Amino acid sequence: MPELIRNRRVESDSYEKVESLDGVSDIADIIVSPTTLAAQYRILEGRTGRLGVWMETSDAPETIAAYLAQLDLVVVYFPAFADGRGHSIARLLREQYHFEGEIRAAGDVFKETLFYLSRCGFDAFVLRPGEALEDALAGFETFSEAYQASVERPSPLFRRRLMGKIGSEPLS
Amino acid sequence: MYQYDDIDQRIVEERVAQFRDQTRRFLAGQISEDDFRPLRLQNGLYIQRHAPMLRVAIPYGVLASRQLRKLAHIARTYDRGVGHFSTRQNIQFNWPQLEQVPNILAELATVQMHAIQTSGNCVRNTTTDHFAGVAADELIDPRVYCELIRQWSTFHPEFAFLPRKFKIAVNGAIADRAATWVHDIGLHAVRNESGDIGFRVIVGGGLGRTPMIGVVVREYLPWKHLLTYLEAILRVYNRYGRRDNKHKARIKILVKAMTPERFQREVETEWGRLKDGENTLVEEEVTRIEARMVRPDYAVLSPEQPAVLREALQADRAFRHWHERNVQAHKVPGYAAVVLSLKATGRAPGDATAEQMEAVAALADRYGFGEIRVSHEQNLILPDIPQADLPALYAQVKALGFATPNIGLLTNIISCPGGDFCSLANARSIPVAQAIQARFDDLARLEDIGALDLNISGCMNACGHHHVGHIGILGVDKHGAEYYQISIGGNQAPARLGKVIGPSLGSEAVPDAIEALISVYLDERLHAEERFVEVVERLGIEPFRESVYAQSEPEALYA
Numbered sequence: 001m002p003e004l005i006r007n008r009r010v011e012s013d014s015y016e017k018v019e020s021l022d023g024v025s026d027i028a029d030i031i032v033s034p035t036t037l038a039a040q041y042r043i044l045e046g047r048t049g050r051l052g053v054w055m056e057t058s059d060a061p062e063t064i065a066a067y068l069a070q071l072d073l074v075v076v077y078f079p080a081f082a083d084g085r086g087h088s089i090a091r092l093l094r095e096q097y098h099f100e101g102e103i104r105a106a107g108d109v110f111k112e113t114l115f116y117l118s119r120c121g122f123d124a125f126v127l128r129p130g131e132a133l134e135d136a137l138a139g140f141e142t143f144s145e146a147y148q149a150s151v152e153r154p155s156p157l158f159r160r161r162l163m164g165k166i167g168s169e170p171l172s
Numbered sequence: 173m174y175q176y177d178d179i180d181q182r183i184v185e186e187r188v189a190q191f192r193d194q195t196r197r198f199l200a201g202q203i204s205e206d207d208f209r210p211l212r213l214q215n216g217l218y219i220q221r222h223a224p225m226l227r228v229a230i231p232y233g234v235l236a237s238r239q240l241r242k243l244a245h246i247a248r249t250y251d252r253g254v255g256h257f258s259t260r261q262n263i264q265f266n267w268p269q270l271e272q273v274p275n276i277l278a279e280l281a282t283v284q285m286h287a288i289q290t291s292g293n294c295v296r297n298t299t300t301d302h303f304a305g306v307a308a309d310e311l312i313d314p315r316v317y318c319e320l321i322r323q324w325s326t327f328h329p330e331f332a333f334l335p336r337k338f339k340i341a342v343n344g345a346i347a348d349r350a351a352t353w354v355h356d357i358g359l360h361a362v363r364n365e366s367g368d369i370g371f372r373v374i375v376g377g378g379l380g381r382t383p384m385i386g387v388v389v390r391e392y393l394p395w396k397h398l399l400t401y402l403e404a405i406l407r408v409y410n411r412y413g414r415r416d417n418k419h420k421a422r423i424k425i426l427v428k429a430m431t432p433e434r435f436q437r438e439v440e441t442e443w444g445r446l447k448d449g450e451n452t453l454v455e456e457e458v459t460r461i462e463a464r465m466v467r468p469d470y471a472v473l474s475p476e477q478p479a480v481l482r483e484a485l486q487a488d489r490a491f492r493h494w495h496e497r498n499v500q501a502h503k504v505p506g507y508a509a510v511v512l513s514l515k516a517t518g519r520a521p522g523d524a525t526a527e528q529m530e531a532v533a534a535l536a537d538r539y540g541f542g543e544i545r546v547s548h549e550q551n552l553i554l555p556d557i558p559q560a561d562l563p564a565l566y567a568q569v570k571a572l573g574f575a576t577p578n579i580g581l582l583t584n585i586i587s588c589p590g591g592d593f594c595s596l597a598n599a600r601s602i603p604v605a606q607a608i609q610a611r612f613d614d615l616a617r618l619e620d621i622g623a624l625d626l627n628i629s630g631c632m633n634a635c636g637h638h639h640v641g642h643i644g645i646l647g648v649d650k651h652g653a654e655y656y657q658i659s660i661g662g663n664q665a666p667a668r669l670g671k672v673i674g675p676s677l678g679s680e681a682v683p684d685a686i687e688a689l690i691s692v693y694l695d696e697r698l699h700a701e702e703r704f705v706e707v708v709e710r711l712g713i714e715p716f717r718e719s720v721y722a723q724s725e726p727e728a729l730y731a
Contacts, residue, residue, distance in 0.1 A: 060411075082210050082293065084333030088410050091330050096445055112194065112203075112211060119329035143186045145179050147323040149450040156450055157179065157323070158457040 003133055005114075006102070006124040008140055010133045013126070015052055015073065025049070031075055034059060037067055045070055052102075057085040061092045068099050076122070078107035087120040094121035094151045114139035121151035173234040173543065174319045175464045176284045183326070184281045187288060191215050192274035199271065214294060214332070216287030217273055218595075225593065226265045226273060227290040228280060232300045232318040232342075233261030233546040236466075237533035240544055242283045244529035250276050255529065256589055257514065257522040259637055260339070261299050261546045262290055266593050288326055293334045295325035295406070299341045301349040302547035305467075306555045308503040311361045312369055314344030316461050317398065320453065324399050331406045335413035336421035338406070339378075342371075351548065353377045353386050353667035354640060356423045357405060362392060370394045375405060375435070376427030379634035383669050384424045387432040389439060396453040397443075403451060404443035408435065468541035468556045473506020478560035490577075491566050493615060497577040499562060508559050512552040512574035513584065517609040519573070520602045521587040522550030531572050539565050548637075549586055551579070582624040582690075583609045586637055590630030590647060591654070597630035599647025599654035604628055604682055611683040621690055623703045625664065638662075642705040643689060644670045645682065656682050660689065660716055661708040673717040688719040 001012040017031040018024055021040060031052035037044065044051055052073030053064055064074070074093060076086040086105065093099040104124035105117050110131045117125065118140060127136055149156040155163075176184070191211075198208040212218075216227035228243070235243075243263055247255045250272050251265040258264055268276060280286055289296055298321045300314040301307065321340060325331070331338075343350040344361040352358025358374035370392045377386025393401050409423045412430070427435045485492050500509040512532060515521050524532070536544050536554055539561045545553035552574070557565060569575045578584045585608065588594065590601025605628055612618055627641030631648075638644030644659040655676035662670030677685055692715050693704045708716065 081207075082333040083415065084293075084331065084335075084410050085415075087330045087333070088407055110207070112207070116327075116329040116332050142190045143183060143327065145183055146329070147183075147326055148328050150329055154450055158460075159450060159454070161179075161460070162454065162456050 002126075004104070004124055004126045005133055005136065008137060010137075015050070017054060029072075031073065034064055037064065041067060041070075052104075055089065057083045057089070059089075061089050061097065065097055068093070068097055068101075071099070071101055073102045073104060073124075074099065075104045075106050078105060078109060078113075081108040081110070081113045083108075087116060090117070090121035091151060111136040111139035115142050119146065119148075119150035119152050173236055173466055174231070174315070174461065175466060177464070180323075181281075181284065184284070184286050184288075187215075187286060188274060188277045188281050191277055195270065195274050210292060210333070213292035214289055215273070215277065216290035217270075218291060223267045224270050224273065226268050226276060226287060227258070228263050228265070228285060228287050229290045229297045230262050230285075230546050231322050232298055232304070232315050233302055233548070234304075234315065235544040235546065236283070237536045237542040237544065239283045239285055240529050240533040240536070242279060242285065244526040244533070246276055246279060247529065248526040253526045254523055255526075256520070256593075257524065257546050257550050257552070259548045259550060259586060259588070259635055260290075260297055261302070261548055262297055263546070264589070266589070291337075293336050293338075294332050295321075295328065295334075295338045295340065298322055298325070299339070299350060299355075299548060301343055301345055302545045302549075302553055303349060303500065303509060303555070304344060306500075306502055306509045307345050307347075307349075308501060309346040310344050310503070311346070311363060312344040313465075314342040314350070314361065315465060316458060317344075317359070317361075317371075317395070318342050319461050319465075320398065320457070321402070324402070324451075328406075330403075331410060334406070334410055335415045336418060336423075338409075338423070340402075348665040351637070351640065351664055351667070353665070354379055354383070354637075355386065357402065358386055359398075364392050364394075368394065371398060373401065373405075375439075376424040376432070377667070378422055378424045379637060379639050380422065381419050381632045381634075382422075382424065383634070383639040384428070385667050385669070386424070387427060389432070389436045395458070396455075397447060399451040399453060400446040400449055401439075401443055403446050404439050407442050408438045412438075466541075466543075468543070470504045470507065470556070471558070473504075473558060473560075475505035478506075481559050481562055484563035484566075488563075491563060493619075494566055494570075494575055494577040495562065497581065498575070498579045502556070504556075506559055508557050508562060510554045510557050510562070510565065510569070511547070511579045512554065512569055512572075513576040513578055514551050514574065515578055515584050515609070516573050516576045517583065517613045518606055520589075520592075521585050521605050524552070528572055528574070531568075532574070535565065535568060549584065551584070577615065578618060580623050580625075581618045582612050582621055582626050582643075582686075583618060584625075585609065586625070586627040586641070588629050588631075588635035590628070590636075594630060594635075596633055597647060598632075598649035599630050599656065599679075601628045601630040601636060601645075601647060604645060604647075604656060604679055607679070607683050608686055611687065620700075621694070621704070622700065624705075625662075626686070627662075637664075639669045640664045640667060641670060642703075642708070643686065648676050650676065654679055658682075658685055658689075658720070660713055661705060663705055671713050673713050674721055685720045688722075689716050692716050692719045 029050040050072040106126040218225045256264045341350040341355040354377040360372040373390040374386035587605040591597035628645040629636035629638040640662045646657045657676045659670030
């Protein structure tokens with residue numbers, strides 16, 4: 001089984017992306033397109049295996065909102081790491097639709113991109129070919145603090161400072 | 173200026189470590205050129221004509237003397253002893269070595285500076301009024317909000333990879349000295365009827381290839397909603413801004429394509445979800461930032477003009493000129509703000525040597541409170557000088573070459589680095605600026621011409637703000653030769669875009685063309701107080717156009 005990073009660990013991936021449901025085992029974990037999801041929702045709903053949907057960065061989270069309760073996984077495919085639309089998709093899924101399943105970044109994903117992506121709500125990462133997964137884990141640790149509210153830390157730094165949760169010794 | 177606490181410091185240091193690692197891996201061939209490009213750009217590092225160019229952030233244009241000394245040290249150690257102050261109130265070094273850039277960033281971090289997001293498709297350095305905290309017409313000190321925006325935008329996870337660069341300007345005074353109508357977002361401090369502070373929010377202005385004046389999307393946004401509202405605007409832009417064509421990727425194009433009304437509805441809908449969320453500002457945070465801003469400990473001085481100043485003004489004509497032009501009123505009695513002109517004839521506009529930077533730092537310590545401002549007009553400002561010290565200060569500024577009394581006049585030229593340095597440029601800007609300065613190197617004549625903004629950009633990216641110059645000059649490339657397109661009637665505040673007067677001219681014809689524009693103005697003005705730009709407004713461009721092209725040799729033109 002292919003490997004990915006999930007919850008900051010290297011794990012194997014049981015999902016398979018399928019173009020159609022013909023001949024797909026009932027217990028297989030599958031990823032389908034938003035079109036298949038909408039068209040065959042009744043069938044998909046009755047399956048035993050887990051269900052994921054594959055989004056392009058140009059797809060709108062609004063289009064899958066109605067199905068989120070039945071989804072275990074949303075994959076967002078990055079054609080280029082600097083396509084920031086995927087970052088908004090993840091934040092909207094988490095913060096507006098309160099999706100608690102896995103949100104997976106795929107495509108042009110590597111060590112340098114993990115910090116921002118994870119703060120936007122991605123918790124799984126399929127790295128592009130040739131990237132060492134264990135090495136990439138350090139990408140989560142590059143920064144120990146961040147100013148903004150994010151999915152990972154819903155309270156912005158200024159609120160946490162005020163609550164006295166973190167020190168703030170003045171520097172000379 | 174804002175003093176970092178331990179967390180601010182740690183974030184900057186972690187950035188240095190990150191970039192050191194990225195640079196090492198790039199040089200070892202472990203990161204490709206394509207991957208490294210966006211990463212280095214978000215640290216202000218371009219690959220330019222001669223060498224990399226490093227753009228260092230000067231948040232909202234405020235520098236402490238020790239920071240300016242550090243910039244001088246960097247210029248001397250890692251560059252050729254010169255820095256270029258930009259129209260974004262930043263400083264650029266044109267000759268650093270890529271291998272040394274992590275060391276430069278580490279040096280900057282020791283004085284609470286960085287190059288974070290000075291380039292790339294992200295939120296750039298927030299700019300403001302260079303007389304913030306000094307100007308008498310101020311409603312609020314915009315620097316507090318600039319710092320809040322700086323922190324909010326630094327490594328914002330959702331908006332690190334926007335369709336295109338994103339520039340925010342904040343103005344806290346009645347007069348707009350921050351060019352807020354030509355920014356992606358412009359914020360004007362306003363008071364509502366109950367006296368509470370908020371912001372008028374302007375979106376979709378910008379210069380560049382498609383210059384536009386912004387539109388107001390909200391007349392009054394209470395200050396505590398500032399960050400959630402910015403998030404709503406940025407999210408709409410991030411999701412819907414064009415990514416297929418970089419020339420159509422700025423937010424102004426989106427606002428126009430959507431129509432301002434629909435764009436505003438989208439923003440308001442998005443804001444409805446974010447409003448009152450965790451990013452809503454609280455009084456304590458504003459107070460905390462206020463408290464970390466180092467404020468001058470002003471002495472109680474007499475509002476009367478000091479005798480030493482009065483005598484110097486009477487005795488010394490050159491001092492009087494300088495005082496009239498380069499010294500600005502201050503809201504605290506007995507003080508003045510002094511503009512150091514980086515626009516001496518023969519010098520590249522905005523350039524300062526390491527020695528000059530150190531000398532300015534010393535003047536700021538000796539006469540002021542150790543603070544220096546960078547203006548978007550590419551000058552330096554000593555914001556808090558006791559008026560009694562002006563004569564002594566003048567002598568030293570003059571010795572430095574920064575006392576050219578041309579602030580607000582024709583030779584106070586805004587110019588980008590142009591084709592001499594920048595790989596985007598279509599033509600050189602600095603030699604054209606120098607030729608014009610040389611042609612008008614006569615103070616009495618400059619004073620007679622009066623208020624005039626002349627801005628030069630070497631390409632349509634418009635770093636030299638040519639659209640909003642009373643006279644704007646744009647370098648264009650015509651089959652490998654440098655030509656210059658001239659526009660007139662632009663204005664910074666209230667923002668108006670200049671109109672092109674006709675075919676482009678060869679570089680040698682530009683000073684003559686400026687001369688022709690000026691002579692029409694001098695002939696046509698109704699009185700000495702009617703400014704150049706007002707005459708253009710009144711008469712239109714036609715008489716100016718006729719005069720410029722009547723005298724041009726046909727071969728100097730490029731239709």
